[in-house]
Amino acid sequence: MTSAVAVTAPKVRRDASRRARVIRRLRRNPLAVISFTVLAIALMIAILAPWLAPYAPEQTDFSHVFAQPGTPGHLLGTDDLGRDVLSRIILGLRASLEVGLLAVATALLIGVPLGLAAGYFRAVDAVISRLTDLLLAFPFLILAVGLAAIRGASLGNAAVAIGIAQIPGVIRVVRSDTLRLKSLDFVAAAVVDGAGDFWVLRRHVLPNATSVILVQATVAIPAAILGEAVLSFLGLGIQPPAPSLGTMLATAQQFAARAPWAAILPGIAIMVLALAFNVFGDSLRDALDPKGSRE
Numbered sequence: 693m694t695s696a697v698a699v700t701a702p703k704v705r706r707d708a709s710r711r712a713r714v715i716r717r718l719r720r721n722p723l724a725v726i727s728f729t730v731l732a733i734a735l736m737i738a739i740l741a742p743w744l745a746p747y748a749p750e751q752t753d754f755s756h757v758f759a760q761p762g763t764p765g766h767l768l769g770t771d772d773l774g775r776d777v778l779s780r781i782i783l784g785l786r787a788s789l790e791v792g793l794l795a796v797a798t799a800l801l802i803g804v805p806l807g808l809a810a811g812y813f814r815a816v817d818a819v820i821s822r823l824t825d826l827l828l829a830f831p832f833l834i835l836a837v838g839l840a841a842i843r844g845a846s847l848g849n850a851a852v853a854i855g856i857a858q859i860p861g862v863i864r865v866v867r868s869d870t871l872r873l874k875s876l877d878f879v880a881a882a883v884v885d886g887a888g889d890f891w892v893l894r895r896h897v898l899p900n901a902t903s904v905i906l907v908q909a910t911v912a913i914p915a916a917i918l919g920e921a922v923l924s925f926l927g928l929g930i931q932p933p934a935p936s937l938g939t940m941l942a943t944a945q946q947f948a949a950r951a952p953w954a955a956i957l958p959g960i961a962i963m964v965l966a967l968a969f970n971v972f973g974d975s976l977r978d979a980l981d982p983k984g985s986r987e
Contacts, residue, residue, distance in 0.1 A: 717979035724975035730968040738786040745779035749935040758951045771940075771954045772947050781961050783935040788917045788965065791851045791929075795916035796909050798855025799862050804905060806859075807866025808893055812874055820863065827860040836919050840928040850929040854919040858912050862905075869904045873897050903980040910973030914966035921962050937962050 718724045737744060746767075753774035761769040761777075768778040810820040827835065839853035873879060874897065882892050923929035924938025932939055937958045944955035 714976075714979045718975060721975050721979070723971050724979070727968040727972035727975065730964065731972060734785060734789065734965055734968070737782055738789045741782045741786040745776075745782045747776040747779040749775065749780045749783045750933045751775060751779075758947070758954075761953050761957075768957055769951070769953050771944065771951065777940075777954060777957055780935040780940055781937070781958055784937040784940060784958065785961060785965070787847060787930055787934070787936050788920055788962070791847060791854065791920040792913040792916040794848070794851035795854035795858060795919070796912045798852060799858035799912060800905065800909060802855075803859040803862025804866050804898075807863040808870050808897060808901075810863060811867040811870025812889065812893055812897065817867075821867070824860045824863045827857075828864075832857050832861075832915065833919060833922055836923065837926065837928060840923050847930050847934075850920055850923045851916075853923070854916045857919070858916065861912070862908060865904060865908045866901060869901045870897055873900050907973055907977040907980065910969055910976055914969035914973075917962065917966055917969070 718728070746765075753770065753776075755774070756763065756766060756770050757772060757774045759766045759770040759774070761767065763769060766776050766778070768776075768781065770776055771780070806820050810817045810824075830838075836854045836857040839856055840850055843849040843853060879892060879896050882896055920929055920936070921938035921941065924936040925942045927942070929938055930936035932943070940958040941955055944951065944958070948955050
């Protein structure tokens, strides 16, 4: 018992020191701070959307159709049915984040175990790798559109379709890192000591691959958000009158000359959200890099 505690204590201290170093690096990176702030604000808006939106997203006001931004009562104007653009962007942001998080959770839940198995067990590597290559032969959006068309149009089906389309990328990243970790001395030492394969994967490989998985998730979320916008734009995602940034763009394109703000503002929201996730993902990758500058 004493021996176990003695072994665990240094490990806990090392983990705490590593977390502190990563946080310190992120705090010293202005782009990381800005992108994290944007994402935190977006998440709070999404959580509090029903209370922050000044109007119900489906509420129409035919006396203020195509009201310009700055109109009293409609800060960002209205669309062709007199619906408040700000309210619809707030609820649409919530829908985009829901789809992004659900899609990435689906991709990680399936892709991480398959990636670990492919990188560690040579017997299944060929099968999983060939299936991955087969899926990668189809562009991400084409695969997502095809799956969404088969399953039907809804928020849940869009998330599942995008998540399945992202699985091959997760498998390749996790497989590559598993192959690297498998060749390191501490894994070989655990095997020599008699540790089983699944114990090694759970106690040594997966914890050390967590940083790569986190970075992959931050990169996959903006791709999922853009995928949701495309699916909704094509009518295969969230269905009207439910608010979605993609459906807002699809509707507004018919009236782009008369009410450009109805298309520009949702587009800006998508761009800012995707850019913030990408920038934070790059910053997190640099902060987690053990070869970074010594402090």
